[in-house]
Amino acid sequence: VTVHDCSFDIYSVGTISGLRAELKVATETLIKARTSTVSVSSGCELFLRFITMTSLEGQNDFEDLRRKLIKRGDMYLQKVADSRQKIAHIANPFIRDGTTILTHSRSRVVYCLLKEAMSSGKRIKVFVTASTIDNSGEEMHQLLQDAKVPSKVILDSAVGFIMEEVDLVIVGAEGVAESGGIINKIGTYQMAVMAKALNKPFYVVAESFKFVRMYPLNQGDLPNDEKYTSVNSSEDSHPYIDYSPPQYITLLFSDIGVLTPSAVSDELIKLYL
Amino acid sequence: MRTIRNRLCTAGMASGMAVAEKGRSDLGKEVEEKLHEFITYLKQKNPHSSYDVAKRTVLLLREVCSKTRWYSARDLITNIRAAGKKLIAAQPSESAVGNMVRRVLKIVREEHASCVAGSVDEVDVRALLQGRDDSDDLSRQTPHLKGSVIEIINDLLGELELSASNISSQAPDHIHSSEVLMTTGYSKTVEAFLKAAARKRKIEVIVAESAPFYRGQELAKNLAVAGVETIVVTDSAVFAIMSRVNKVIIGTHTVMADGSLKAINGSYALCLAAKRHSVPVLVCAALFKLSPQYPCSYDHDTFNKIVSPHDILRFSEGQLVSKVHVQNPVFDHVPPDLITLFVSNIGGNAPSYVYRLISELYHPDDQEL
Numbered sequence: 001v002t003v004h005d006c007s008f009d010i011y012s013v014g015t016i017s018g019l020r021a022e023l024k025v026a027t028e029t030l031i032k033a034r035t036s037t038v039s040v041s042s043g044c045e046l047f048l049r050f051i052t053m054t055s056l057e058g059q060n061d062f063e064d065l066r067r068k069l070i071k072r073g074d075m076y077l078q079k080v081a082d083s084r085q086k087i088a089h090i091a092n093p094f095i096r097d098g099t100t101i102l103t104h105s106r107s108r109v110v111y112c113l114l115k116e117a118m119s120s121g122k123r124i125k126v127f128v129t130a131s132t133i134d135n136s137g138e139e140m141h142q143l144l145q146d147a148k149v150p151s152k153v154i155l156d157s158a159v160g161f162i163m164e165e166v167d168l169v170i171v172g173a174e175g176v177a178e179s180g181g182i183i184n185k186i187g188t189y190q191m192a193v194m195a196k197a198l199n200k201p202f203y204v205v206a207e208s209f210k211f212v213r214m215y216p217l218n219q220g221d222l223p224n225d226e227k228y229t230s231v232n233s234s235e236d237s238h239p240y241i242d243y244s245p246p247q248y249i250t251l252l253f254s255d256i257g258v259l260t261p262s263a264v265s266d267e268l269i270k271l272y273l
Numbered sequence: 274m275r276t277i278r279n280r281l282c283t284a285g286m287a288s289g290m291a292v293a294e295k296g297r298s299d300l301g302k303e304v305e306e307k308l309h310e311f312i313t314y315l316k317q318k319n320p321h322s323s324y325d326v327a328k329r330t331v332l333l334l335r336e337v338c339s340k341t342r343w344y345s346a347r348d349l350i351t352n353i354r355a356a357g358k359k360l361i362a363a364q365p366s367e368s369a370v371g372n373m374v375r376r377v378l379k380i381v382r383e384e385h386a387s388c389v390a391g392s393v394d395e396v397d398v399r400a401l402l403q404g405r406d407d408s409d410d411l412s413r414q415t416p417h418l419k420g421s422v423i424e425i426i427n428d429l430l431g432e433l434e435l436s437a438s439n440i441s442s443q444a445p446d447h448i449h450s451s452e453v454l455m456t457t458g459y460s461k462t463v464e465a466f467l468k469a470a471a472r473k474r475k476i477e478v479i480v481a482e483s484a485p486f487y488r489g490q491e492l493a494k495n496l497a498v499a500g501v502e503t504i505v506v507t508d509s510a511v512f513a514i515m516s517r518v519n520k521v522i523i524g525t526h527t528v529m530a531d532g533s534l535k536a537i538n539g540s541y542a543l544c545l546a547a548k549r550h551s552v553p554v555l556v557c558a559a560l561f562k563l564s565p566q567y568p569c570s571y572d573h574d575t576f577n578k579i580v581s582p583h584d585i586l587r588f589s590e591g592q593l594v595s596k597v598h599v600q601n602p603v604f605d606h607v608p609p610d611l612i613t614l615f616v617s618n619i620g621g622n623a624p625s626y627v628y629r630l631i632s633e634l635y636h637p638d639d640q641e642l
Contacts, residue, residue, distance in 0.1 A: 094569040251531065251567070257637055258567055260531050262625035266632075 023048060038175035038183050038241065042212035049272060050076065083207040083255035084109050088116035091170075091205055091253040097122045099167040102159070105131035105185040106140040107172025109205045113253075114170075115147050126151040127162055131185060133238060156187050160194050169195045173206040176254075178215045178268055180246030180261025182206070183222065186239055192248035201250040208256050211268050216243045300341050300352060307333055308356055315364040322461070323369040323526065327561040328433055330360065330373040335426045338377075338419065346385035346418060347411040353378055354642050361642070366578045368527040368535070368564045371642075375565060378639045380425045381418075388415040432618065436559035437462055439618035441469035447555060447616065450474045452519040455552075457481035457508070458537040459488035460524025462557045464495055466616070467522070471501040479504045479518065481511050483539050485584035485601065508539050512546040521547045521554045525607075528556070528563045530631055532609030532624030535568070535576065538602055544611040553613040560617050563627070565635040568606060578603040 027044040031037050050072070087109055095101070095117045101124055103110050117124055126144055130153050131137040137153055144151040154162055169191060175183040182188070182204050195202040216222055222243055246261035253259075256267055300308065311333055315326070337356050343349040357374030364370065440462055448454065448470040456463055456478065470476055478496055482489040482505055489505065496503045506514055521543060525536040534540065534556065547554050568576060582599035609624040622630065 094567070258530070260625065260628050263628035266629065 020048065038212060038214075039210050042175055043209045045213070046209050046271065047073075047076070079255075080207065080209060083209075084112045085116075086255045087205050087207065087253050088113040090255075090258060091203070092116050092120060094203065094251075094253075095122060095124060095168075095170075098124075100125045100127070100165060102127045102129075102162065102166040102169045102191070103140070104129050104137075104169075104171045104188050104191055106136035106143070107205070109172045109207065110170055111140065111143055111147075113205055114144065114149055118147065118149050124149065127154050127166060128152070129154055129156050129159060129187060129191075131187060132156055133186060133240065136185070159187075159191050163194045163198045163200060166200060168201045168203060170203045170205060173204050173210055174241060175212040175214065176204070176206050176210050176252065176264060177243070178213055178265050180249065180252070180264040181216065182244050182249065182252075183212075183214075183216075183241055184244065186242050189219075189242040189244045189248075192244040196248045202248055203251055203253060204249055205253045208254050208267070208271065211254075211264065211271055213268065213272060219243055300337065300356065304333075304336050304340050304356075307336055308359065312359060312363040315360065315367060315370070321364075321367065323367070323562060324433070324437070324461070324559070326367055327369040327373050328430065330370050331377065331426060331430055331433065333360075334374065334377045335423065335430075338381075338422050338426065345412045345414050346381055349381055349418075349422070350378060350411065353381070358642050366576075368566075369561055371566075372561055372564050374642065375635045375639045376429060376561075377426060379634060379636045380429070381422055382411075382636055384418055384421045384425060385411060385413075385415060388418055388421065389413060433559070433561055436561065436618040437465050440557050440559065440616055441465040443616055443621070444470035445473045447614075447621070448474050448476060448520070451476075453477045453479065453517055455479045455481070455511075455515070455518040455521045455543070455547075456492070456523055457489055457511075457539045457543050458483040458486075458524070459492040460537075460557065462559065463522055463524045464492055466557050467496060467501060468499050471496075471499065477502045477504070479506055479514060481506055481508050481539060481543065483537065484508055488537075508542070511539075511543055512549075515546040515550045515552060518547075518550070518552050521552055523554065523556055525556055525558045525562065526604060528558050528615065528627065530565050530567045530627065532612065532615075532627040533568060534607040534612070535604050536607055538605050541605040541607050541611075544607050548611050554611060555614050555616055556612055557616045560619060560630070560634065563617075563630060563634065565631050565640060576604070576606070 023044075027041070027048070030040050030044065091113050095113075099122075101114070103114075103126060105128075114124065114126060126149055128137045128140045128144070128151055141151050141153045171182075171184055171188055171191070173182040173184050177183060192202050219239075219242060222239075222241065246264075249261050251258055251260060252264065254267075259267065311329055314329070315321070334353060334356065337352055338349065341352050343352055353374060357371070357378075360370045360374070444466050452474070454467065454470075454476055456467070457480070467476070467478055478493075478501055480489045480493040480496070480503060482493075484507075493503045493505045523536060523540055523543065525534045525540070527535040529535060536556075544554050546552075580601050580603055582601045585601055586594060586597070586599050588594060609627075612624045615622045615624065615627070
């Protein structure tokens with residue numbers, strides 16, 4: 001969401017194509033700056049499309065268009081901010097009373113969902129992987145403790161060990177690919193495979209702006225500049241993200257509703273056309 | 274008259290709840306009577322044929338459209354929702370009711386959209402992005418809405434009546450000669466399907482008797498009378514005999530939104546055995562059985578119907594009865610990856626395509642009535 005706050009400085013340009021050029025430059029700078037680049041690039045791409053669509057509505061006066069864009073942009077920002085709550089509301093019924101949940105690393109959407117489940121009176125227990133590449137699992141654990149959700153940090157390598165004790169797995173996503181698979185923090189793929197092996201439902205929660213036009217066939221298809229952190233981008237360093245194919249995913253919860261992995265490509269087409 | 278009309282319009286726009294409370298008076302005496310009659314029918318313990326339930330629901334909703342007082346699409350939708358809520362509450366496990374209510378609501382929305390804009394209403398993210406708010410749209414008054422809605426509902430009734438024959442006409446496409454088919458329980462759709470296949474191909478049918486109701490035996494008798502070579506086996510023999518089977522054909526009570534089934538008890542075991550032996554599983558189900566709901570906790574308690582254990586352990590065996598806990602569930606949940614193809618009245622579809630059928634038949638705003 002902070003992405004769009006930045007990209008909202010509409011520079012003093014006189015034409016629409018000038019505006020687009022400026023926004024493209026802004027997008028590229030943003031992608032270079034942050035580590036979680038997949039959601040940034042998909043969000044920016046959608047925003048650019050949004051601009052194109054607005055400009056197609058035939059405005060003669062550029063000032064008029066500018067005002068309309070700003071208004072639409074604010075509306076879009078508002079919808080994006082609300083989407084987390086909407087997703088939590090949609091996904092809440094799938095968490096039953098007394099379930100044990102496994103999640104991976106830190107995701108704001110998953111946190112929102114777990115908080116909602118807790119506040120609707122359900123008793124839940126959460127296991128979070130430490131996600132040792134940047135210890136974001138510890139951060140998630142802290143957030144959950146503050147929200148009074150019973151949680152425990154486990155080693156990344158303990159996922160197989162703990163899988164028999166959990167009832168379902170919920171993860172966020174950095175990007176949702178066209179195949180219906182997800183791109184998420186490293187370690188998600190093995191969690192998905194384990195969940196499938198032990199017949200546990202694997203749920204993904206992601207906002208609609210994370211739907212990206214990518215169709216990876218394997219881990220090697222993920223672009224290198226998104227795989228490795230900008231700090232040490234040599235091929236010897238550890239990858240930051242991985243790809244979980246759609247056959248391991250049970251359902252995707254997004255602000256456009258509950259989707260099966262096969263429904264994702266349809267929704268993507270609707271978003272981008 | 275005018276004041277009543279104004280009150281209805283403002284109430285409709287302000288909050289659906291208020292009009293729902295007024296719903297009783299809005300539906301009119303005649304429709305209310307029919308509604309109560311249907312609710313009594315639903316509450317009876319006898320198992321109902323989902324086709325009968327679906328047909329009666331559509332007929333009742335047609336009455337609601339034609340005989341109640343409404344001035345805009347929003348009023349009509351509120352009336353239908355009020356009636357629908359009562360029907361669903363009468364028998365929550367009967368999903369055909371909810372399906373038909375949502376079908377009719379989608380019909381109303383579509384007809385309204387085409388009357389107003391001349392284009393079919395489409396829910397997509399772009400509409401959300403552009404902040405297109407169509408809650409006002411629905412309150413607009415359209416003069417031809419009633420006629421076109423009734424016409425499309427009549428089409429829906431026609432579709433319901435023809436669904437069984439549409440499915441069975443596809444039988445020769447899926448069944449080859451000298452095939453051994455397997456089924457369980459008694460589904461009228463499957464019976465018609467197998468009879469149609471037998472008319473054109475030489476087939477052999479193995480029927481699992483489906484304890485404790487033994488409806489499989491009924492199906493076997495009907496098939497034998499029609500001249501189809503039939504074998505009845507016990508449910509425990511299903512895995513053993515699966516290696517000789519070419520195709521499994523089952524019916525279902527409901528198809529859920531992710532492509533999974535709420536089918537008769539025994540179907541899950543049959544599908545697992547079929548998967549193990551790489552035998553294709555065909556599910557014959559008409560579109561009125563397709564539900565836009567996912568199997569999750571909001572209907573966890575109503576997903577399965579647990580009936581009297583008398584069929585499993587008679588009460589006369591008193592000594593044992595007090596020491597054991599006997600459960601007699603009616604339904605099974607079959608996950609979508611065990612199913613090869615859904616044969617419905619519009620053709621064959623993969624389980625992964627079910628999301629598309631749902632987006633065409635139902636509107637997301639009608640998920641929660």
